[in-house]
Amino acid sequence: MKKLNKKYIKWIVIFLLLIAIIFSYALNLGKIKDKTINGISSLTIPFSLIVNPNNIDEDIAPKAISLKADLNNSKTEALNLISSINDDYDNTKQLSFLSNDQEESLLKKVHQKSHRYIGKMTLLNFGKDAHGKYITISCNRYDDTKNIVSYRYRLYYKGDNITSAKYLNTKSNKYPPKYIFKDVELGKFGTTEADAFMQRLKTAIINSNLTATNANEPGNFNQISINLGLNPDKSNVGLYTLAKNSNSRVSNSSIVGYQVSDLPRYTRIYIKQLNKDNSYYYTLTFSRNSGRFINLQRGIISTDSKNQ
Secondary structure, X not given: OHHHHHHHHHHHHHHHHHHHHHHHHHHHHHHHHHHHHHHHHOOOOOHHHHHOOOOOOOOOOOOOOOOOOOHHHHHHHHHHHHHHHHHHHHHHOOOOOOOHHXXXXXXXXXXXXXXXXXXXXXXXXXXXXXXXXXXXXXXXXEOOOOOEEEEEEEEEXXXXXXXXXXXXXXXXXXXXXXXXXXXXXXXXXXXXXXXHHHHHHHHHHHHHOOOHHHOOOHHHHHHHHHHOOOOHXXXXXXXXXXXXXXXOOOOOEEEEEEEEOOOOOEEEEEEEEEEOOEEEEEEEEEEOOOOEEEEEEEOOOOHHHOOO
16 A cells, blocks of 8 residues: 555656646746747837838938048148159159159150140149049140140149049140149138038928929029028029939938139038939038138039139
8 A cells, every 4th residue: 555655646746747847838938939029029120111112212322531631731731742743843854743654645745846845733722532632733834825734633642652643634724723822821621510511401401391302493492502501593403403312311422522722712522422323423612711601513613624
């Protein structure tokens, strides 16, 4: 009888252990389920994917440049570089700031007639873009006529060294072009105010509801131009184009460059906008005389192409 009782007790203990194990597993399974549900609910799903997965508002924008440079230092660097370029040319009669092929090509044009020569180089502007800091110079060709031919190059540099040169265009006038002056103070840079102004501009477009399909004509943007302190006659087309090619957040554009000149006394901010497979460019002009932004225009506007 005692053996039988021990046998029953043994099976009862095993049965109770099985019940305990099953009960414990059931509790853990519930917790795992709760954790899984909580984990899924914590995921953030873009609203545009739920509403219309075929119409995702992609937040694409070009890579922006840094606007933190001290332009007084940049101007000093530009003036020192043009001075070194002219000193080197006076001593060697070589255009060492150009590549060998570029120098050969330019001198071939200059020496097509024996009385032609390069007199000196003048500074048109300085600035920065995605490739780095640069100066723009004119190689001024003289001959026996009253016209001076200007061969223009953009020179990228690091420190005292010219790293590359890019030919821009050729102009002709009675005077050698020069748009940077040693004794003219820069004043307010314009670059330090650019990011904040662009945010104001984008907010104004969003609040007006004149984005993409609602932007019908440039005249719709006259009042926005005025509110931003811009010249409406020169800015409404730029604002219209920017809005017409924007996404819903007007976030598909960035500042990709700037350029400084003393004549006119402007800092020009260059904006690039991406829309599907197309790129659009704009020029935001800051007047250092008035200390404010005055125009937003479509395209790249620069002293590079001024015929003076």
